[in-house]
Amino acid sequence: xxxxxxxxxxxxxxxxxxxxxxxxxxxxxxxxxxxxxxxxxxxxxxxxxxxxxxxxxxxxxxxxxxxxxxxxxxxxxxxxxxxxxxxxxxxxxxxxxxxxxxxxxxxxxxxxxxxxxxxxxxxxxxxxxxxxxxxxxxxxxxxxxxxxxxxxxxxxxxxxxxxxxxxxxxxxxxxxxxxxxxxxxxxxxxxxxxxxxxxxx
Ligand SMILES: Cc1cc2nc3c(=O)[nH]c(=O)nc-3n(C[C@H](O)[C@H](O)[C@H](O)COP(=O)(O)O)c2cc1C
Numbered sequence: 001x002x003x004x005x006x007x008x009x010x011x012x013x014x015x016x017x018x019x020x021x022x023x024x025x026x027x028x029x030x031x032x033x034x035x036x037x038x039x040x041x042x043x044x045x046x047x048x049x050x051x052x053x054x055x056x057x058x059x060x061x062x063x064x065x066x067x068x069x070x071x072x073x074x075x076x077x078x079x080x081x082x083x084x085x086x087x088x089x090x091x092x093x094x095x096x097x098x099x100x101x102x103x104x105x106x107x108x109x110x111x112x113x114x115x116x117x118x119x120x121x122x123x124x125x126x127x128x129x130x131x132x133x134x135x136x137x138x139x140x141x142x143x144x145x146x147x148x149x150x151x152x153x154x155x156x157x158x159x160x161x162x163x164x165x166x167x168x169x170x171x172x173x174x175x176x177x178x179x180x181x182x183x184x185x186x187x188x189x190x191x192x193x194x195x196x197x198x199x200x201x
Contacts, residue, residue, distance in 0.1 A: 009139060039119070044127065105165075
Protein backbone atom coordinates (compact mmCIF):
# COMPACT_ATOMS: atom_id res chain seq x y z
CA UNK A 1 0.00 0.00 0.00
CA UNK A 2 1.50 3.36 -0.91
CA UNK A 3 1.35 6.33 1.45
CA UNK A 4 -1.58 8.05 -0.30
CA UNK A 5 -3.63 4.88 -0.22
CA UNK A 6 -2.69 4.37 3.44
CA UNK A 7 -3.83 7.89 4.40
CA UNK A 8 -7.05 7.57 2.41
CA UNK A 9 -8.06 4.19 3.82
CA UNK A 10 -7.13 4.81 7.46
CA UNK A 11 -10.27 4.86 9.62
CA UNK A 12 -10.97 4.69 13.36
CA UNK A 13 -11.98 1.08 13.87
CA UNK A 14 -13.47 0.23 17.25
CA UNK A 15 -14.28 -3.47 16.84
CA UNK A 16 -11.64 -6.13 17.21
CA UNK A 17 -11.01 -9.82 17.05
CA UNK A 18 -9.76 -10.98 20.46
CA UNK A 19 -6.01 -11.42 21.00
CA UNK A 20 -3.39 -8.77 21.70
CA UNK A 21 -0.49 -7.90 19.42
CA UNK A 22 2.84 -9.56 20.15
CA UNK A 23 5.58 -7.66 21.98
CA UNK A 24 7.55 -7.52 18.73
CA UNK A 25 4.59 -6.11 16.78
CA UNK A 26 4.11 -3.42 19.44
CA UNK A 27 7.81 -2.52 19.38
CA UNK A 28 7.85 -2.40 15.57
CA UNK A 29 4.87 -0.02 15.52
CA UNK A 30 6.27 2.22 18.26
CA UNK A 31 9.65 2.31 16.50
CA UNK A 32 7.83 4.07 13.67
CA UNK A 33 5.88 6.36 16.04
CA UNK A 34 9.12 7.79 17.39
CA UNK A 35 10.24 8.87 13.91
CA UNK A 36 7.69 11.69 14.11
CA UNK A 37 8.95 15.26 13.78
CA UNK A 38 9.57 16.96 17.12
CA UNK A 39 10.52 20.49 18.18
CA UNK A 40 14.27 21.23 18.61
CA UNK A 41 15.03 17.54 18.00
CA UNK A 42 13.48 16.70 21.37
CA UNK A 43 11.83 13.31 21.75
CA UNK A 44 8.83 14.21 23.90
CA UNK A 45 6.66 11.10 23.46
CA UNK A 46 6.57 8.12 25.80
CA UNK A 47 4.41 5.02 25.62
CA UNK A 48 2.88 2.77 28.25
CA UNK A 49 1.56 -0.64 27.22
CA UNK A 50 -1.25 -1.52 29.63
CA UNK A 51 -1.59 -5.24 30.40
CA UNK A 52 -5.02 -6.87 30.53
CA UNK A 53 -4.64 -7.33 34.30
CA UNK A 54 -4.20 -3.60 34.84
CA UNK A 55 -7.11 -2.50 32.64
CA UNK A 56 -9.87 -2.59 35.22
CA UNK A 57 -7.93 -0.60 37.83
CA UNK A 58 -6.84 1.86 35.16
CA UNK A 59 -10.40 2.40 33.91
CA UNK A 60 -11.70 2.76 37.47
CA UNK A 61 -9.05 5.35 38.35
CA UNK A 62 -9.87 7.41 35.25
CA UNK A 63 -13.59 6.90 35.90
CA UNK A 64 -13.34 8.20 39.46
CA UNK A 65 -11.82 11.44 38.17
CA UNK A 66 -14.35 11.71 35.31
CA UNK A 67 -17.21 11.15 37.77
CA UNK A 68 -16.11 14.19 39.79
CA UNK A 69 -15.91 16.28 36.62
CA UNK A 70 -19.39 15.17 35.54
CA UNK A 71 -20.85 15.90 38.98
CA UNK A 72 -19.51 19.44 38.69
CA UNK A 73 -21.50 19.69 35.46
CA UNK A 74 -24.66 18.56 37.33
CA UNK A 75 -24.92 15.31 35.39
CA UNK A 76 -27.17 12.78 37.12
CA UNK A 77 -25.68 9.69 38.80
CA UNK A 78 -27.57 7.29 36.51
CA UNK A 79 -26.15 8.93 33.40
CA UNK A 80 -22.70 9.07 34.96
CA UNK A 81 -22.82 5.35 35.78
CA UNK A 82 -23.72 4.55 32.15
CA UNK A 83 -20.95 6.76 30.76
CA UNK A 84 -18.34 5.28 33.07
CA UNK A 85 -19.39 1.74 32.24
CA UNK A 86 -19.19 2.40 28.49
CA UNK A 87 -15.76 3.97 28.89
CA UNK A 88 -14.52 1.05 31.02
CA UNK A 89 -15.81 -1.46 28.48
CA UNK A 90 -13.79 0.28 25.74
CA UNK A 91 -10.61 0.19 27.84
CA UNK A 92 -11.08 -3.50 28.64
CA UNK A 93 -12.11 -4.52 25.11
CA UNK A 94 -8.99 -3.12 23.43
CA UNK A 95 -6.83 -6.15 22.57
CA UNK A 96 -3.74 -3.98 22.97
CA UNK A 97 -3.88 -0.64 24.78
CA UNK A 98 -1.06 1.86 24.54
CA UNK A 99 -1.10 5.14 26.41
CA UNK A 100 0.78 7.96 24.78
CA UNK A 101 2.44 10.45 27.14
CA UNK A 102 4.49 13.60 26.87
CA UNK A 103 7.58 13.61 29.06
CA UNK A 104 7.61 17.09 30.61
CA UNK A 105 11.23 16.53 31.63
CA UNK A 106 12.21 16.29 27.96
CA UNK A 107 10.93 19.76 27.07
CA UNK A 108 12.94 22.97 27.00
CA UNK A 109 12.26 25.21 29.98
CA UNK A 110 12.46 28.99 30.15
CA UNK A 111 11.98 31.57 32.90
CA UNK A 112 8.90 32.58 31.00
CA UNK A 113 5.53 30.85 31.41
CA UNK A 114 4.38 31.87 27.95
CA UNK A 115 7.43 30.30 26.28
CA UNK A 116 6.98 27.15 28.37
CA UNK A 117 3.39 27.02 27.19
CA UNK A 118 4.52 27.16 23.54
CA UNK A 119 6.96 24.32 24.23
CA UNK A 120 4.08 22.26 25.62
CA UNK A 121 1.89 23.10 22.62
CA UNK A 122 4.66 22.07 20.24
CA UNK A 123 5.14 18.81 22.10
CA UNK A 124 1.42 18.13 21.60
CA UNK A 125 1.82 18.77 17.88
CA UNK A 126 4.64 16.25 17.81
CA UNK A 127 2.56 13.82 19.85
CA UNK A 128 -0.22 14.02 17.29
CA UNK A 129 2.28 13.27 14.53
CA UNK A 130 3.56 10.24 16.48
CA UNK A 131 0.05 8.93 17.03
CA UNK A 132 -0.81 9.43 13.38
CA UNK A 133 2.26 7.32 12.54
CA UNK A 134 0.79 4.57 14.73
CA UNK A 135 -2.62 4.81 13.06
CA UNK A 136 -1.10 4.74 9.59
CA UNK A 137 1.23 1.84 10.20
CA UNK A 138 -1.65 -0.05 11.82
CA UNK A 139 -3.67 0.48 8.66
CA UNK A 140 -0.77 -0.54 6.47
CA UNK A 141 -0.46 -3.76 8.52
CA UNK A 142 -4.19 -4.42 8.24
CA UNK A 143 -4.76 -3.83 11.95
CA UNK A 144 -7.71 -2.05 13.56
CA UNK A 145 -6.95 1.01 15.67
CA UNK A 146 -8.50 4.09 17.19
CA UNK A 147 -7.61 7.02 19.39
CA UNK A 148 -9.04 7.31 22.95
CA UNK A 149 -8.73 10.72 24.54
CA UNK A 150 -9.88 9.91 28.11
CA UNK A 151 -6.34 9.64 29.62
CA UNK A 152 -5.86 13.35 28.86
CA UNK A 153 -8.45 14.18 31.52
CA UNK A 154 -6.99 11.88 34.17
CA UNK A 155 -3.26 12.12 33.68
CA UNK A 156 -2.38 12.02 37.38
CA UNK A 157 -4.71 9.09 38.11
CA UNK A 158 -3.29 7.21 35.14
CA UNK A 159 0.30 7.73 36.35
CA UNK A 160 -0.56 6.69 39.91
CA UNK A 161 -2.25 3.46 38.96
CA UNK A 162 0.24 2.43 36.26
CA UNK A 163 3.33 3.63 38.10
CA UNK A 164 5.33 5.13 35.23
CA UNK A 165 7.59 8.19 35.74
CA UNK A 166 5.75 11.15 37.23
CA UNK A 167 7.01 13.55 34.53
CA UNK A 168 5.12 11.56 31.87
CA UNK A 169 1.78 13.25 31.25
CA UNK A 170 -0.81 10.96 29.66
CA UNK A 171 -2.33 12.57 26.57
CA UNK A 172 -4.26 9.79 24.85
CA UNK A 173 -4.47 6.06 24.35
CA UNK A 174 -4.58 3.98 21.22
CA UNK A 175 -6.52 0.73 21.04
CA UNK A 176 -5.03 -1.76 18.60
CA UNK A 177 -5.96 -5.21 17.46
CA UNK A 178 -6.88 -7.42 14.56
CA UNK A 179 -9.93 -6.85 12.40
CA UNK A 180 -13.03 -8.93 12.90
CA UNK A 181 -13.58 -11.60 10.26
CA UNK A 182 -16.48 -9.78 8.64
CA UNK A 183 -14.66 -6.43 8.61
CA UNK A 184 -15.86 -4.02 5.94
CA UNK A 185 -13.80 -0.83 5.65
CA UNK A 186 -16.11 2.16 6.23
CA UNK A 187 -16.58 4.36 3.17
CA UNK A 188 -15.07 7.80 3.35
CA UNK A 189 -16.98 10.86 2.19
CA UNK A 190 -15.33 13.18 -0.30
CA UNK A 191 -13.79 16.16 1.51
CA UNK A 192 -14.71 19.44 -0.18
CA UNK A 193 -11.21 20.87 -0.01
CA UNK A 194 -12.24 24.40 -1.00
CA UNK A 195 -14.15 24.75 2.28
CA UNK A 196 -10.89 24.35 4.17
CA UNK A 197 -8.74 26.52 1.97
CA UNK A 198 -7.88 30.17 1.60
CA UNK A 199 -5.38 31.31 -1.03
CA UNK A 200 -3.58 34.35 0.40
CA UNK A 201 -2.32 36.31 -2.57
C1 LIG B 1 -7.55 14.18 19.45
C2 LIG B 1 -8.50 13.06 19.10
C3 LIG B 1 -9.28 12.52 20.10
C4 LIG B 1 -10.13 11.44 19.82
N1 LIG B 1 -10.80 10.83 20.84
C5 LIG B 1 -11.56 9.75 20.59
C6 LIG B 1 -12.17 9.04 21.67
O1 LIG B 1 -12.02 9.37 22.84
N2 LIG B 1 -12.95 7.97 21.35
C7 LIG B 1 -13.13 7.55 20.06
O2 LIG B 1 -13.84 6.57 19.85
N3 LIG B 1 -12.54 8.18 19.01
C8 LIG B 1 -11.75 9.26 19.26
N4 LIG B 1 -11.10 9.90 18.22
C9 LIG B 1 -11.29 9.41 16.84
C10 LIG B 1 -12.24 10.32 16.09
O3 LIG B 1 -13.54 10.13 16.57
C11 LIG B 1 -12.14 9.99 14.59
O4 LIG B 1 -10.84 10.24 14.15
C12 LIG B 1 -13.10 10.82 13.78
O5 LIG B 1 -14.43 10.45 14.07
C13 LIG B 1 -12.89 10.67 12.25
O6 LIG B 1 -13.02 9.32 11.87
P1 LIG B 1 -11.81 8.54 11.14
O7 LIG B 1 -10.66 8.47 12.12
O8 LIG B 1 -12.37 7.18 10.82
O9 LIG B 1 -11.43 9.33 9.93
C14 LIG B 1 -10.24 10.95 18.49
C15 LIG B 1 -9.45 11.53 17.48
C16 LIG B 1 -8.58 12.54 17.79
C17 LIG B 1 -7.67 13.09 16.70
